[in-house]
Amino acid sequence: MKFKDYYAILGVERGATADAIKDAYRKLARKYHPDVSREANAEARFKEVAEAYATLKDPEKRAAYDQLGRHGSGEDFRPPPEWSTHFGGAAPAFDGMDFADLFAGLAGHRRSAGRQGPAGPMRGQDYEVAVPITVEESFRGTEVSLDLATTEFDEHGMPRRVPRNLKARIPKGATEGQVLRLPGQGGNGLQGGRDGDVYLNISLRPHRLYRVSGRDLYLDLPLTPWEAALGASVEIPTLAGAVDLKVPAGTRGGQQMRLAGRGLPMPKGGAGDLYAIVQFVMPLELTERERELLKELATASTFNPRRQLA
Amino acid sequence: MTSERHEAASPDDDRLRISELADLAGLSEAELIALVDCGVLAPAEGLPGQWVFGLRSLTVARTARRLREEFELEPHGVALLLGFMARIRRLEEELRELQARLPR
Numbered sequence: 001m002k003f004k005d006y007y008a009i010l011g012v013e014r015g016a017t018a019d020a021i022k023d024a025y026r027k028l029a030r031k032y033h034p035d036v037s038r039e040a041n042a043e044a045r046f047k048e049v050a051e052a053y054a055t056l057k058d059p060e061k062r063a064a065y066d067q068l069g070r071h072g073s074g075e076d077f078r079p080p081p082e083w084s085t086h087f088g089g090a091a092p093a094f095d096g097m098d099f100a101d102l103f104a105g106l107a108g109h110r111r112s113a114g115r116q117g118p119a120g121p122m123r124g125q126d127y128e129v130a131v132p133i134t135v136e137e138s139f140r141g142t143e144v145s146l147d148l149a150t151t152e153f154d155e156h157g158m159p160r161r162v163p164r165n166l167k168a169r170i171p172k173g174a175t176e177g178q179v180l181r182l183p184g185q186g187g188n189g190l191q192g193g194r195d196g197d198v199y200l201n202i203s204l205r206p207h208r209l210y211r212v213s214g215r216d217l218y219l220d221l222p223l224t225p226w227e228a229a230l231g232a233s234v235e236i237p238t239l240a241g242a243v244d245l246k247v248p249a250g251t252r253g254g255q256q257m258r259l260a261g262r263g264l265p266m267p268k269g270g271a272g273d274l275y276a277i278v279q280f281v282m283p284l285e286l287t288e289r290e291r292e293l294l295k296e297l298a299t300a301s302t303f304n305p306r307r308q309l310a
Numbered sequence: 311m312t313s314e315r316h317e318a319a320s321p322d323d324d325r326l327r328i329s330e331l332a333d334l335a336g337l338s339e340a341e342l343i344a345l346v347d348c349g350v351l352a353p354a355e356g357l358p359g360q361w362v363f364g365l366r367s368l369t370v371a372r373t374a375r376r377l378r379e380e381f382e383l384e385p386h387g388v389a390l391l392l393g394f395m396a397r398i399r400r401l402e403e404e405l406r407e408l409q410a411r412l413p414r
Binding site for chain 1: 395
């Protein structure tokens, strides 16, 4: 396993007081807590900081950590044989164990040995997983494959990492910010406690064509000025396939044309709408004939689009 | 490695009694009632004592527990922070909606 320098992670000296450790943790928590931070990598950084604090704030765990001596973060490390005394003499198998498990194991052993208050049922750990999906996957529903390493405790309170693969069905219409729950799929409960849950935090990946607002979709619809003036029938890409849209004569730039029920589906039936936003575009280069016709139009037209500016 | 297939419970399927919500979120029922009183948590239906909560309430209650534990906040601090977070989320939703309406 790789050693972690918990003091360095919190930015404190090894001899720091409990208050100094708490202050350092609070400052870093304000900066990196995933509920309040917008920093890149906030979640990973907070996890590291919380892991360091969970060990250093507990005098028993801190003493056990200090016994391991000084090592650099990331240095290959194997706990000394006497570490097993923390587990009632059981010989722990350190292979495949994470550094944090050493200290989680102390808590697990205390619980299983009934050394800290009455040994009661303990709920298993919950897990949160970020699940980015595409707009098409939200439209149709999808299945995602999740690789988790859940921590389970044996009868000595010794933790072990159990790799698991979960396949979760995401219902159609799942949207940005939605949370889905897989009941009982988290860490195992202790002493009759119920198993933890897995929470899936859904986000939508940006789409090449559509912008998403709730369950409505917005699409830019490029039209030539003459299509808008004269009316046209244009093909619109929707999530269920292309549909023909009749653009009425006299359509204005910026106008939103609503295609009812062509957005993302609602959980209990129905769907959001698709809005095509009209944008006028001109050819980058005009042919001689186009130039002639536009000149003729400019001469013949009395329309003044800037009348209200005068 | 084990591989299992599961159906995700969607927010509208889950209906939780206050005791279940307390168990899943890691808060006491008294703490949940305090969050309802502050307006941070809204029961989906039911009279006091028979409240039923949706999964969205579980998300809020879990956040409350995280904030309480990880920032070591007292209940009023948690309620204040959750209120601000809800406002930020609403503003972000409005911003996303406005940005979606703007042509690229």
